[in-house]
Amino acid sequence: MLKNGPVPRYYQLKEIIRQKVTSGQWNPGAPIPSERELCEQYGLSRMTARQSITELVNEGLLYREQGKGTFVSQPKITQQLIQLTGFTEDMQARSKRPGTQVLNHAMVAADAATAAALRIKPGQLLFKVQRLRLANGEPLAIETSLINFIGCEHLMDEDLGHESLYQLLEKKYGQPPLEADQELEARLAGEDEARWLKIAKGDAVLLIRRTTYTDRNQPLEFARSVYRGDKYRFYTRLNRK
Amino acid sequence: MLKNGPVPRYYQLKEIIRQKVTSGQWNPGAPIPSERELCEQYGLSRMTARQSITELVNEGLLYREQGKGTFVSQPKITQQLIQLTGFTEDMQARSKRPGTQVLNHAMVAADAATAAALRIKPGQLLFKVQRLRLANGEPLAIETSLINFIGCEHLMDEDLGHESLYQLLEKKYGQPPLEADQELEARLAGEDEARWLKIAKGDAVLLIRRTTYTDRNQPLEFARSVYRGDKYRFYTRLNRK
DNA sequence: GTGGTTTAGTTGTATATACCACTTTGTAAG
DNA sequence: CTTACAAAGTGGTATATACAACTAAACCAC
Numbered sequence: 001m002l003k004n005g006p007v008p009r010y011y012q013l014k015e016i017i018r019q020k021v022t023s024g025q026w027n028p029g030a031p032i033p034s035e036r037e038l039c040e041q042y043g044l045s046r047m048t049a050r051q052s053i054t055e056l057v058n059e060g061l062l063y064r065e066q067g068k069g070t071f072v073s074q075p076k077i078t079q080q081l082i083q084l085t086g087f088t089e090d091m092q093a094r095s096k097r098p099g100t101q102v103l104n105h106a107m108v109a110a111d112a113a114t115a116a117a118l119r120i121k122p123g124q125l126l127f128k129v130q131r132l133r134l135a136n137g138e139p140l141a142i143e144t145s146l147i148n149f150i151g152c153e154h155l156m157d158e159d160l161g162h163e164s165l166y167q168l169l170e171k172k173y174g175q176p177p178l179e180a181d182q183e184l185e186a187r188l189a190g191e192d193e194a195r196w197l198k199i200a201k202g203d204a205v206l207l208i209r210r211t212t213y214t215d216r217n218q219p220l221e222f223a224r225s226v227y228r229g230d231k232y233r234f235y236t237r238l239n240r241k
Numbered sequence: 242m243l244k245n246g247p248v249p250r251y252y253q254l255k256e257i258i259r260q261k262v263t264s265g266q267w268n269p270g271a272p273i274p275s276e277r278e279l280c281e282q283y284g285l286s287r288m289t290a291r292q293s294i295t296e297l298v299n300e301g302l303l304y305r306e307q308g309k310g311t312f313v314s315q316p317k318i319t320q321q322l323i324q325l326t327g328f329t330e331d332m333q334a335r336s337k338r339p340g341t342q343v344l345n346h347a348m349v350a351a352d353a354a355t356a357a358a359l360r361i362k363p364g365q366l367l368f369k370v371q372r373l374r375l376a377n378g379e380p381l382a383i384e385t386s387l388i389n390f391i392g393c394e395h396l397m398d399e400d401l402g403h404e405s406l407y408q409l410l411e412k413k414y415g416q417p418p419l420e421a422d423q424e425l426e427a428r429l430a431g432e433d434e435a436r437w438l439k440i441a442k443g444d445a446v447l448l449i450r451r452t453t454y455t456d457r458n459q460p461l462e463f464a465r466s467v468y469r470g471d472k473y474r475f476y477t478r479l480n481r482k
Numbered sequence: 483g484t485g486g487t488t489t490a491g492t493t494g495t496a497t498a499t500a501c502c503a504c505t506t507t508g509t510a511a512g
Numbered sequence: 513c514t515t516a517c518a519a520a521g522t523g524g525t526a527t528a529t530a531c532a533a534c535t536a537a538a539c540c541a542c
Contacts, residue, residue, distance in 0.1 A: 008495060034522060045497045047288075050523090058299060060420075063458070066523050067504035074360075074458040084479035119315075179301075180479045186427040186447040186470030204445050204470075206427040217304070217315040229427030236477045238325035238421045249525060275492060286527045291493090307493045308534035 002042050009044055014052040016042075021061055021072050031069040032062065082237050084180050084212070086166030087133050087143065099134030102161045103142075103196075107153055110146070117211045118148045118219040127152045129160055132196055133225075139197045141227040149175050149220060175214050177221065183209040184234060189226075197228050204229030243283050250285050255293040257283075262302055262313050272310040273303065323478050325421050325453070327407030328374050328384065340375030343402045344383075344437075348394055351387070358452045359389045359460040368393040370401055373437055374466075380438045382468040390416050390461060416455050418462065424450040425475060430467075438469050445470030 002009045020026045033041065038049045053070055056062045064070045091098035108128045115122040126146045133141040145165065147155060151173065158168060170176040185207045194201040205226050212221035243250045261267045274282065279290045294311055297303045305311045332339035349369045356363040367387045374382040386406065388396060392414065399409060411417040426448045435442040446467050453462035 010495075036522085045499095047498090048496055051495085053523095064523060065505090067506080067521085069505095069522060082479070084481045176481070178481050182477045182479065184425055184447070184475040184477070185473075186445040186468070188429075188445050188470075202443065204427040204429050206425070227427070229429075232426075234425040236423045236425070236479075238323070238423065238477075240325040240417070240419050251525075277492085286529095288528090289526055292525085305493065306535085308491085308536080310492060310535095 002044060009042075010048050010051040010055075013038070013042055013044070013049060014055055017052060017056060018061060026072050028072050028074045031071050034069060082235055084177060086164055086177075087141070088164040089166065091135055094135075096135040097137070099137060100161050101132040101134065103130040103132055105129040105156065105160065107156065108146075110148075114146055114222050117222040118146070120148060120219075124148070125153070127155045129155075129165075131160065135231070138231070139228070140231055141225050142193060142196055143223060143225040145221055145223045147221050149173070149214075149218075169214075169220070175220055177212045178214055179217070180210050180212040182211075185209075186229070187226075193226050197226070199228060199230075206232060206234065208234070243285060250283075251289050251292040251296075254279065254283055254285070254290060255296055258293060258297060259302065267313050269313050269315045272312050275310060323476055325418060327405055327418075328382070329405040330407065332376055335376075337376040338378070340378060341402050342373040342375065344371040344373055346370040346397065346401065348397065349387075351389075355387055355463050358463045359387070361389060361460075365389070366394070368396045370396075370406075372401065376472070379472070380469070381472055382466050383434060383437055384464060384466040386462055386464045388462050390414070390455075390459075410455075410461070416461055418453045419455055420458070421451050421453045423452075426450075427470070428467075434467050438467070440469060440471075447473060447475065449475070 002012045017026075017032065020032075026032055032038075032053075035046050035049050035053065038044075038053075039046050042049070053062060053064070057064055057070075061073055062070055063073055085093065087100075088098045106128055107125050109123045110118065110120060110126050112122050114126070115124065118126075126148050128144070128146050130142070130144045132139055133143055147165075147169075154173075155168075160168075166177055187205050187207045189197065189199055189201055189203045189205045191201050193205060194203065197205070199205075206229055208223075208225045208227065210221070210223045210225070211219055212223070214220045243253045258267075258273065261273075267273055273279075273294075276287050276290050276294065279294075280287050283290070294303060294305070298305055298311075302314055303311055304314055326334065328341075329339045347369055348366050350364045351359065351361060351367050353363050355367070356365065359367075367389050369385070369387050371383070371385045373380055374384055388406075388410075395414075396409075401409075407418050428446050428448045430438065430440055430442055430444045430446045432442050434446060435444065438446070440446075447470055449464075449466045449468065451462070451464045451466070452460055453464070455461045
């Protein structure tokens with residue numbers, strides 16, 4: 001029996017099911033108990049149980065077949081690597097030690113392209129930081145971030161060499177990055193990029209442009225990253241609607 | 242008032258709302274009618290109206306704020322370009338004329354890496370096709386697809402120079418591609434690739450490896466594509482958690 | 483003005499119920 | 513043995529209802 005309390009009952013059941021799956025008690029391809037069975041076992045109504053299951057189906061952990069039952073999905077290989085993360089979290093998910101070297105930071109006026117991406121007027125002041133990103137001590141990427149929110153000038157006082165920008169935005173500034181649109185392109189390294197990344201001019205690099213959104217699809221960050229092509233792969237999952 | 246019939250009522254309402262948004266009757270940032278208002282207007286219960294709205298929220302078209310209402314999301318730039326598509330559909334979404342030149346096709350035995358991706362035994366026979374992909378008549382990519390399903394050998398008889406592989410799989414073979422995991426990497430073009438793509442050896446190319454899944458997360462296709470770096474950008478959207 | 487309370491309106495959670503559509507399985511009829 | 517039908521179990525759709533949590537605005541007391 002689930003209890004009433006600050007945590008909704010559908011959410012409690014959801015986490016119970018997730019635990020059964022990730023712990024291996026319920027195996028991929030195998031059916032989970034029917035909705036009606038779950039109601040009885042945990043003492044809740046069918047609509048509530050359905051809400052738990054529906055959300056897990058949307059996450060891809062389960063799938064339903066009408067007339068047959070609900071089943072555990074086959075696990076995907078890249079599961080941890082397709083979320084929106086900052087560099088620090090991305091490296092942790094890949095079991096690499098993240099490092100950062102701040103090249104420069106300043107308040108700058110938005111140019112036309114940046115203003116369009118962030119939906120602001122050209123010329124408005126933004127926080128800009130350019131950082132060299134390291135994985136296990138080796139240069140991996142150069143990242144240029146432009147940040148816009150009310151009060152973003154306080155970022156000038158932060159130590160971005162040791163603090164995760166995304167963690168700061170979420171925890172200290174109440175601007176959690178929630179979604180991002182990205183654009184990926186293969187390029188050749190220019191002279192400056194090659195020097196920083198310790199590769200040769202003309203080596204392959206992955207250029208990523210990202211617009212990050214917070215609540216209500218409010219644009220928060222516009223970033224341009226150049227990754228070493230030989231040391232970084234990008235993972236994603238696509239759905240057919 | 243919505244009517245009972247083969248189309249569920251929640252789905253009818255969903256499409257009505259979608260139409261109001263895409264037609265511009267309801268503007269980004271503006272609130273839509275409250276759930277209770279929609280119930281009354283269209284003569285259905287609140288839970289049914291909620292189902293319509295919930296699905297549109299999951300799609301990102303709307304967002305909710307407790308105590309305030311439900312609102313139309315700001316449109317995203319890349320909205321059409323982040324679905325799972327075959328090359329043909331991808332080009333259509335980008336307003337380019339797709340073209341295809343089949344380089345070769347055969348039934349081949351799966352090597353170890355392919356077998357792992359498709360969850361089959363090494364040595365099993367697969368359909369393999371290698372195609373040069375054109376956009377507005379210009380070479381854009383080389384795509385190598387390995388397909389596995391019961392009866393895949395009949396693909397040998399198809400004209401893949403003029404038929405979309407994904408359309409064929411879905412419409413004729415009952416194997417709709419539903420999801421895909423992708424891996425992207427920046428590389429330099431090799432001699433053969435450069436010749437086909439009409440670029441120089443050492444130019445930047447985007448290497449994409451894709452595993453496509455059909456029903457029940459059954460692996461269907463393992464593909465390796467090499468895109469010209471100067472003519473192709475890949476778009477994606479990321480969510481936090 | 484400032485701070486608290488009320489009130490009305492919103493979404494969020496939850497129950498109980500009913501019937502539909504589909505799949506599997508067992509059973510009876512041929 | 514095969515076919516046809518019935519029954520039971522599954523998820524899919526839908527209604528009616530209730531209360532909780534949260535927001536904004538109006539109101540009142542200080």
